[in-house]
Amino acid sequence: DTGVSQNPRHKITKRGQNVTFRCDPISEHNRLYWYRQTLGQGPEFLTYFQNEAQLEKSRLLSDRFSAERPKGSFSTLEIQRTEQGDSAMYLCASSPGTDPSYEQYFGPGTRLTVT
Amino acid sequence: LAKTTQPISMDSYEGQEVNITCSHNNIATNDYITWYQQFPSQGPRFIIQGYKTKVTNEVASLFIPADRKSSTLSLPRVSLSDTAVYYCLVFKAGANNLFFGTGTRLTVIP
Numbered sequence: 020d021t022g023v024s025q026n027p028r029h030k031i032t033k034r035g036q037n038v039t040f041r042c043d044p045i046s047e048h049n050r051l052y053w054y055r056q057t058l059g060q061g062p063e064f065l066t067y068f069q070n071e072a073q074l075e076k077s078r079l080l081s082d083r084f085s086a087e088r089p090k091g092s093f094s095t096l097e098i099q100r101t102e103q104g105d106s107a108m109y110l111c112a113s114s115p116g117t118d119p120s121y122e123q124y125f126g127p128g129t130r131l132t133v134t
Numbered sequence: 135l136a137k138t139t140q141p142i143s144m145d146s147y148e149g150q151e152v153n154i155t156c157s158h159n160n161i162a163t164n165d166y167i168t169w170y171q172q173f174p175s176q177g178p179r180f181i182i183q184g185y186k187t188k189v190t191n192e193v194a195s196l197f198i199p200a201d202r203k204s205s206t207l208s209l210p211r212v213s214l215s216d217t218a219v220y221y222c223l224v225f226k227a228g229a230n231n232l233f234f235g236t237g238t239r240l241t242v243i244p
Contacts, residue, residue, distance in 0.1 A: 052231065059236070060236060061219075061235050061236055062177075064231035064232065064233070067231060077231075110177045122180040123178075123180065123232065124180075125176075125178050127175070127177055
C-alpha cells in the first residue's frame, strides 16, 4: 500500500498524559499537512510542512502541540498534557505540489480519546 | 478564504443523478474550487477541481457558471457506496491550507 499511513489508528489516554502520533506520507510528496476533525465538523487545518520546514501553524495549535518532520519524510504530532477537548480525529495529508491546487492525499487518521 | 455554503444533507435514490450546489459569493479572481468526499472513519478523498465552466472526470462533473459565485457537483447514477459527506472548498492559488466547512451529508437510499 503506497498511500498515507498513520499510527496508531486509535489512542485512549488519560488527561494530563502526553501522546505522539506518526504520519508516513506518500513517498516523494514534499508537502505534509496535519488536520483535526471533531464529530460533525469538517477537518480543521493545524499545520503544514514543505519538506522538513514547518511553514505555517494555525491558531488552533496551542503551545501544547508540536509537530516535526525530520529529514522531510515522516512526521510526528505530539500533544503534551492532554485535555478532554483534544479528543478528536487527527488527520495527516500529503501533496506532491507546493500549494493546495495539488490534490491532498489523506491518511485514515488517528482517533484520540482523552478520558 | 471565501466562505462556502452548501446544504447540510441530501437524500437520493440509487441510480439517480445527484447535484450538490455550493454557494461562494465572495470568491476572488484567483480562487479555485475543489470538492472532497469523506466516508465515515476515513480521511477525505479528492473528487474534482475547477476554475470555470465545466470539468469532468471518471467519477463526477463540476459545473461553474460564468460569475463563479456558485458551483455544482454532479454525481451520475449514484450507488449506495456514494453515501458520504461532500465538501466544497474554495482556495486561493498559493494559499497554504484548505478550509473544509461542515459539508453535505449525502445518503443514497436503495
